[in-house]
Amino acid sequence: MQYHFDCFDAVWSEWGDCSVTCGSGHMRRHCVSNCQGVHANGVLACNYGPCPSVIQGSAHVCDKMAILHSLAEINTTSVTHCPDSWASKTEHFLLANCPGIPTDPSLWHKGISVAMECNTTRQIPPYTPVGTFWNDTYQQDRLHEGYSGVFIACTQHGFKMATLACSGVPTVIDIPYITGTHLTDDSKHPNLPSRYFTVRW
Structure with a gap:
Protein backbone atom coordinates (compact mmCIF):
# COMPACT_ATOMS: atom_id res chain seq x y z
CA MET A 1 0.00 0.00 0.00
CA TYR A 48 8.65 45.43 -2.76
CA GLY A 49 7.86 47.90 -5.53
CA PRO A 50 10.23 49.49 -8.00
CA CYS A 51 13.82 50.07 -7.03
CA PRO A 52 14.97 53.67 -6.74
CA SER A 53 16.55 54.97 -9.91
CA VAL A 54 20.30 54.66 -9.57
CA ILE A 55 22.57 55.89 -12.30
CA GLN A 56 24.64 53.05 -13.68
CA GLY A 57 28.21 53.66 -12.68
CA SER A 58 29.08 55.52 -9.58
CA ALA A 59 26.96 56.10 -6.53
CA HIS A 60 30.07 57.54 -4.94
CA VAL A 61 30.36 61.23 -4.26
CA CYS A 62 33.34 63.16 -2.99
CA ASP A 63 33.52 65.29 0.14
CA LYS A 64 31.75 68.54 -0.80
CA MET A 65 33.12 70.56 2.13
CA ALA A 66 36.72 69.45 1.54
CA ILE A 67 36.46 70.39 -2.14
CA LEU A 68 34.90 73.77 -1.42
CA HIS A 69 37.56 74.43 1.21
CA SER A 70 40.40 73.55 -1.16
CA LEU A 71 38.92 75.73 -3.93
CA ALA A 72 38.45 78.70 -1.61
CA GLU A 73 41.82 78.34 0.08
CA ILE A 74 44.03 79.40 -2.79
CA ASN A 75 43.45 82.06 -5.41
CA THR A 76 46.19 82.60 -7.95
CA THR A 77 46.66 83.98 -11.40
CA SER A 78 49.98 82.23 -12.00
CA VAL A 79 50.14 79.11 -14.14
CA THR A 80 51.54 75.90 -12.65
CA HIS A 81 54.14 74.32 -14.91
CA CYS A 82 53.84 70.56 -15.26
CA PRO A 83 57.22 68.82 -15.73
CA ASP A 84 55.43 66.40 -18.08
CA SER A 85 52.27 67.99 -19.41
CA TRP A 86 50.85 64.53 -20.18
CA ALA A 87 51.37 63.36 -16.58
CA SER A 88 49.07 65.71 -14.69
CA LYS A 89 48.62 63.56 -11.55
CA THR A 90 45.02 64.79 -11.22
CA GLU A 91 44.09 61.53 -9.49
CA HIS A 92 45.69 62.95 -6.31
CA PHE A 93 42.79 65.42 -6.08
CA LEU A 94 40.31 62.53 -6.06
CA LEU A 95 42.38 60.54 -3.58
CA ALA A 96 42.40 63.51 -1.19
CA ASN A 97 38.71 64.35 -1.51
CA CYS A 98 36.77 61.17 -2.35
CA PRO A 99 36.52 58.80 0.64
CA GLY A 100 36.91 55.15 -0.25
CA ILE A 101 38.29 55.62 -3.75
CA PRO A 102 41.01 53.01 -4.42
CA THR A 103 44.51 54.46 -4.26
CA ASP A 104 45.42 52.39 -7.32
CA PRO A 105 43.76 54.00 -10.38
CA SER A 106 43.89 50.64 -12.18
CA LEU A 107 41.00 49.71 -9.86
CA TRP A 108 38.92 52.61 -11.12
CA HIS A 109 36.21 51.52 -13.54
CA LYS A 110 34.42 53.39 -16.29
CA GLY A 111 30.88 54.37 -15.33
CA ILE A 112 28.46 56.42 -17.41
CA SER A 113 29.28 59.03 -20.01
CA VAL A 114 29.23 62.52 -18.50
CA ALA A 115 28.44 64.07 -21.91
CA MET A 116 25.55 61.70 -22.58
CA GLU A 117 24.08 62.21 -19.12
CA CYS A 118 24.40 66.00 -19.37
CA ASN A 119 22.69 65.92 -22.78
CA THR A 120 19.76 63.81 -21.55
CA THR A 121 18.66 63.40 -17.93
CA ARG A 122 21.26 65.61 -16.17
CA GLN A 123 21.15 63.28 -13.16
CA ILE A 124 24.82 63.05 -12.24
CA PRO A 125 25.03 64.23 -8.64
CA PRO A 126 27.38 67.15 -7.98
CA TYR A 127 30.74 66.07 -6.51
CA THR A 128 30.78 62.75 -8.41
CA PRO A 129 34.32 61.65 -9.38
CA VAL A 130 34.90 61.70 -13.16
CA GLY A 131 37.83 60.86 -15.40
CA THR A 132 39.00 59.96 -18.88
CA PHE A 133 39.00 56.32 -19.95
CA TRP A 134 40.60 54.63 -22.94
CA ASN A 135 39.23 51.13 -23.64
CA ASP A 136 37.70 50.99 -20.14
CA THR A 137 41.04 51.85 -18.48
CA TYR A 138 41.74 55.13 -16.69
CA GLN A 139 43.84 56.82 -19.39
CA GLN A 140 43.63 59.65 -21.90
CA ASP A 141 44.74 57.49 -24.80
CA ARG A 142 47.07 54.62 -25.59
CA LEU A 143 50.16 56.44 -24.27
CA HIS A 144 49.05 58.96 -21.66
CA GLU A 145 47.66 58.64 -18.16
CA GLY A 146 44.13 59.71 -17.33
CA TYR A 147 42.77 63.09 -16.37
CA SER A 148 40.28 63.30 -13.52
CA GLY A 149 38.32 65.67 -11.37
CA VAL A 150 35.10 66.16 -9.49
CA PHE A 151 31.94 66.83 -11.48
CA ILE A 152 30.27 70.11 -10.47
CA ALA A 153 27.46 70.73 -12.97
CA CYS A 154 26.32 70.34 -16.56
CA THR A 155 26.67 73.40 -18.80
CA GLN A 156 25.14 74.29 -22.14
CA HIS A 157 27.96 72.63 -24.09
CA GLY A 158 29.55 70.26 -21.57
CA PHE A 159 30.24 70.38 -17.85
CA LYS A 160 32.30 71.97 -15.06
CA MET A 161 34.70 70.01 -12.89
CA ALA A 162 37.04 70.76 -10.02
CA THR A 163 40.55 69.41 -10.39
CA LEU A 164 44.17 69.95 -9.40
CA ALA A 165 47.02 69.20 -11.78
CA CYS A 166 50.77 68.86 -11.23
CA SER A 167 50.72 69.84 -7.54
CA GLY A 168 49.34 73.22 -8.57
CA VAL A 169 46.22 74.84 -7.19
CA PRO A 170 42.69 73.44 -7.18
CA THR A 171 40.52 75.02 -9.84
CA VAL A 172 37.18 74.64 -11.59
CA ILE A 173 37.44 74.20 -15.35
CA ASP A 174 34.91 74.00 -18.14
CA ILE A 175 35.00 71.01 -20.45
CA PRO A 176 35.16 72.08 -23.20
CA TYR A 177 37.06 75.22 -22.29
CA ILE A 178 36.90 78.20 -24.60
CA THR A 179 40.11 79.14 -26.38
CA GLY A 180 41.74 81.98 -24.51
CA THR A 181 40.39 80.89 -21.12
CA HIS A 182 42.90 81.38 -18.30
CA LEU A 183 43.92 77.92 -17.06
CA THR A 184 45.89 77.43 -13.85
CA ASP A 185 48.22 74.76 -15.26
CA ASP A 186 49.78 73.74 -18.55
CA SER A 187 48.74 70.08 -18.39
CA LYS A 188 47.27 68.41 -21.45
CA HIS A 189 43.71 67.38 -20.83
CA PRO A 190 41.01 66.18 -23.19
CA ASN A 191 38.72 69.05 -24.06
CA LEU A 192 35.94 66.80 -25.36
CA PRO A 193 33.16 66.10 -22.83
CA SER A 194 32.64 62.71 -24.50
CA ARG A 195 36.01 61.51 -23.14
CA TYR A 196 34.87 61.76 -19.50
CA PHE A 197 32.99 59.13 -17.51
CA THR A 198 31.99 58.70 -13.89
CA VAL A 199 34.59 56.80 -11.86
CA ARG A 200 33.26 53.72 -10.09
CA TRP A 201 34.92 51.12 -7.91
Whole structure:
Protein backbone atom coordinates (compact mmCIF):
# COMPACT_ATOMS: atom_id res chain seq x y z
CA MET A 1 0.00 0.00 0.00
CA GLN A 2 1.36 3.43 -0.94
CA TYR A 3 0.39 6.55 0.96
CA HIS A 4 0.10 9.95 -0.68
CA PHE A 5 0.38 13.02 1.50
CA ASP A 6 -0.97 16.20 0.01
CA CYS A 7 0.21 19.67 0.88
CA PHE A 8 -2.21 19.99 3.78
CA ASP A 9 -0.54 17.13 5.70
CA ALA A 10 2.99 18.48 5.30
CA VAL A 11 4.47 20.72 7.97
CA TRP A 12 6.37 23.70 6.59
CA SER A 13 8.88 26.15 7.99
CA GLU A 14 8.07 29.86 8.06
CA TRP A 15 8.65 31.78 4.85
CA GLY A 16 12.16 33.21 4.67
CA ASP A 17 12.96 36.82 3.86
CA CYS A 18 12.41 38.09 0.35
CA SER A 19 15.53 37.73 -1.82
CA VAL A 20 15.45 41.46 -2.70
CA THR A 21 14.84 44.73 -0.88
CA CYS A 22 13.20 46.34 -3.90
CA GLY A 23 11.73 45.01 -7.13
CA SER A 24 10.60 41.40 -7.66
CA GLY A 25 12.14 38.47 -5.85
CA HIS A 26 11.16 35.28 -4.06
CA MET A 27 10.79 33.81 -0.58
CA ARG A 28 11.57 30.19 0.29
CA ARG A 29 10.41 27.72 2.86
CA HIS A 30 11.06 24.03 3.31
CA CYS A 31 9.08 21.03 4.38
CA VAL A 32 9.98 19.89 7.91
CA SER A 33 7.57 16.96 8.48
CA ASN A 34 5.29 14.63 6.49
CA CYS A 35 7.16 15.56 3.34
CA GLN A 36 6.72 12.35 1.39
CA GLY A 37 5.08 13.06 -1.94
CA VAL A 38 5.63 16.83 -1.84
CA HIS A 39 8.46 19.03 -3.03
CA ALA A 40 10.87 19.63 -0.17
CA ASN A 41 11.07 23.36 -0.87
CA GLY A 42 8.44 25.98 -1.53
CA VAL A 43 8.92 29.22 -3.43
CA LEU A 44 6.64 32.25 -3.35
CA ALA A 45 7.01 35.47 -5.34
CA CYS A 46 7.45 38.75 -3.45
CA ASN A 47 7.57 42.34 -4.67
CA TYR A 48 8.65 45.43 -2.76
CA GLY A 49 7.86 47.90 -5.53
CA PRO A 50 10.23 49.49 -8.00
CA CYS A 51 13.82 50.07 -7.03
CA PRO A 52 14.97 53.67 -6.74
CA SER A 53 16.55 54.97 -9.91
CA VAL A 54 20.30 54.66 -9.57
CA ILE A 55 22.57 55.89 -12.30
CA GLN A 56 24.64 53.05 -13.68
CA GLY A 57 28.21 53.66 -12.68
CA SER A 58 29.08 55.52 -9.58
CA ALA A 59 26.96 56.10 -6.53
CA HIS A 60 30.07 57.54 -4.94
CA VAL A 61 30.36 61.23 -4.26
CA CYS A 62 33.34 63.16 -2.99
CA ASP A 63 33.52 65.29 0.14
CA LYS A 64 31.75 68.54 -0.80
CA MET A 65 33.12 70.56 2.13
CA ALA A 66 36.72 69.45 1.54
CA ILE A 67 36.46 70.39 -2.14
CA LEU A 68 34.90 73.77 -1.42
CA HIS A 69 37.56 74.43 1.21
CA SER A 70 40.40 73.55 -1.16
CA LEU A 71 38.92 75.73 -3.93
CA ALA A 72 38.45 78.70 -1.61
CA GLU A 73 41.82 78.34 0.08
CA ILE A 74 44.03 79.40 -2.79
CA ASN A 75 43.45 82.06 -5.41
CA THR A 76 46.19 82.60 -7.95
CA THR A 77 46.66 83.98 -11.40
CA SER A 78 49.98 82.23 -12.00
CA VAL A 79 50.14 79.11 -14.14
CA THR A 80 51.54 75.90 -12.65
CA HIS A 81 54.14 74.32 -14.91
CA CYS A 82 53.84 70.56 -15.26
CA PRO A 83 57.22 68.82 -15.73
CA ASP A 84 55.43 66.40 -18.08
CA SER A 85 52.27 67.99 -19.41
CA TRP A 86 50.85 64.53 -20.18
CA ALA A 87 51.37 63.36 -16.58
CA SER A 88 49.07 65.71 -14.69
CA LYS A 89 48.62 63.56 -11.55
CA THR A 90 45.02 64.79 -11.22
CA GLU A 91 44.09 61.53 -9.49
CA HIS A 92 45.69 62.95 -6.31
CA PHE A 93 42.79 65.42 -6.08
CA LEU A 94 40.31 62.53 -6.06
CA LEU A 95 42.38 60.54 -3.58
CA ALA A 96 42.40 63.51 -1.19
CA ASN A 97 38.71 64.35 -1.51
CA CYS A 98 36.77 61.17 -2.35
CA PRO A 99 36.52 58.80 0.64
CA GLY A 100 36.91 55.15 -0.25
CA ILE A 101 38.29 55.62 -3.75
CA PRO A 102 41.01 53.01 -4.42
CA THR A 103 44.51 54.46 -4.26
CA ASP A 104 45.42 52.39 -7.32
CA PRO A 105 43.76 54.00 -10.38
CA SER A 106 43.89 50.64 -12.18
CA LEU A 107 41.00 49.71 -9.86
CA TRP A 108 38.92 52.61 -11.12
CA HIS A 109 36.21 51.52 -13.54
CA LYS A 110 34.42 53.39 -16.29
CA GLY A 111 30.88 54.37 -15.33
CA ILE A 112 28.46 56.42 -17.41
CA SER A 113 29.28 59.03 -20.01
CA VAL A 114 29.23 62.52 -18.50
CA ALA A 115 28.44 64.07 -21.91
CA MET A 116 25.55 61.70 -22.58
CA GLU A 117 24.08 62.21 -19.12
CA CYS A 118 24.40 66.00 -19.37
CA ASN A 119 22.69 65.92 -22.78
CA THR A 120 19.76 63.81 -21.55
CA THR A 121 18.66 63.40 -17.93
CA ARG A 122 21.26 65.61 -16.17
CA GLN A 123 21.15 63.28 -13.16
CA ILE A 124 24.82 63.05 -12.24
CA PRO A 125 25.03 64.23 -8.64
CA PRO A 126 27.38 67.15 -7.98
CA TYR A 127 30.74 66.07 -6.51
CA THR A 128 30.78 62.75 -8.41
CA PRO A 129 34.32 61.65 -9.38
CA VAL A 130 34.90 61.70 -13.16
CA GLY A 131 37.83 60.86 -15.40
CA THR A 132 39.00 59.96 -18.88
CA PHE A 133 39.00 56.32 -19.95
CA TRP A 134 40.60 54.63 -22.94
CA ASN A 135 39.23 51.13 -23.64
CA ASP A 136 37.70 50.99 -20.14
CA THR A 137 41.04 51.85 -18.48
CA TYR A 138 41.74 55.13 -16.69
CA GLN A 139 43.84 56.82 -19.39
CA GLN A 140 43.63 59.65 -21.90
CA ASP A 141 44.74 57.49 -24.80
CA ARG A 142 47.07 54.62 -25.59
CA LEU A 143 50.16 56.44 -24.27
CA HIS A 144 49.05 58.96 -21.66
CA GLU A 145 47.66 58.64 -18.16
CA GLY A 146 44.13 59.71 -17.33
CA TYR A 147 42.77 63.09 -16.37
CA SER A 148 40.28 63.30 -13.52
CA GLY A 149 38.32 65.67 -11.37
CA VAL A 150 35.10 66.16 -9.49
CA PHE A 151 31.94 66.83 -11.48
CA ILE A 152 30.27 70.11 -10.47
CA ALA A 153 27.46 70.73 -12.97
CA CYS A 154 26.32 70.34 -16.56
CA THR A 155 26.67 73.40 -18.80
CA GLN A 156 25.14 74.29 -22.14
CA HIS A 157 27.96 72.63 -24.09
CA GLY A 158 29.55 70.26 -21.57
CA PHE A 159 30.24 70.38 -17.85
CA LYS A 160 32.30 71.97 -15.06
CA MET A 161 34.70 70.01 -12.89
CA ALA A 162 37.04 70.76 -10.02
CA THR A 163 40.55 69.41 -10.39
CA LEU A 164 44.17 69.95 -9.40
CA ALA A 165 47.02 69.20 -11.78
CA CYS A 166 50.77 68.86 -11.23
CA SER A 167 50.72 69.84 -7.54
CA GLY A 168 49.34 73.22 -8.57
CA VAL A 169 46.22 74.84 -7.19
CA PRO A 170 42.69 73.44 -7.18
CA THR A 171 40.52 75.02 -9.84
CA VAL A 172 37.18 74.64 -11.59
CA ILE A 173 37.44 74.20 -15.35
CA ASP A 174 34.91 74.00 -18.14
CA ILE A 175 35.00 71.01 -20.45
CA PRO A 176 35.16 72.08 -23.20
CA TYR A 177 37.06 75.22 -22.29
CA ILE A 178 36.90 78.20 -24.60
CA THR A 179 40.11 79.14 -26.38
CA GLY A 180 41.74 81.98 -24.51
CA THR A 181 40.39 80.89 -21.12
CA HIS A 182 42.90 81.38 -18.30
CA LEU A 183 43.92 77.92 -17.06
CA THR A 184 45.89 77.43 -13.85
CA ASP A 185 48.22 74.76 -15.26
CA ASP A 186 49.78 73.74 -18.55
CA SER A 187 48.74 70.08 -18.39
CA LYS A 188 47.27 68.41 -21.45
CA HIS A 189 43.71 67.38 -20.83
CA PRO A 190 41.01 66.18 -23.19
CA ASN A 191 38.72 69.05 -24.06
CA LEU A 192 35.94 66.80 -25.36
CA PRO A 193 33.16 66.10 -22.83
CA SER A 194 32.64 62.71 -24.50
CA ARG A 195 36.01 61.51 -23.14
CA TYR A 196 34.87 61.76 -19.50
CA PHE A 197 32.99 59.13 -17.51
CA THR A 198 31.99 58.70 -13.89
CA VAL A 199 34.59 56.80 -11.86
CA ARG A 200 33.26 53.72 -10.09
CA TRP A 201 34.92 51.12 -7.91
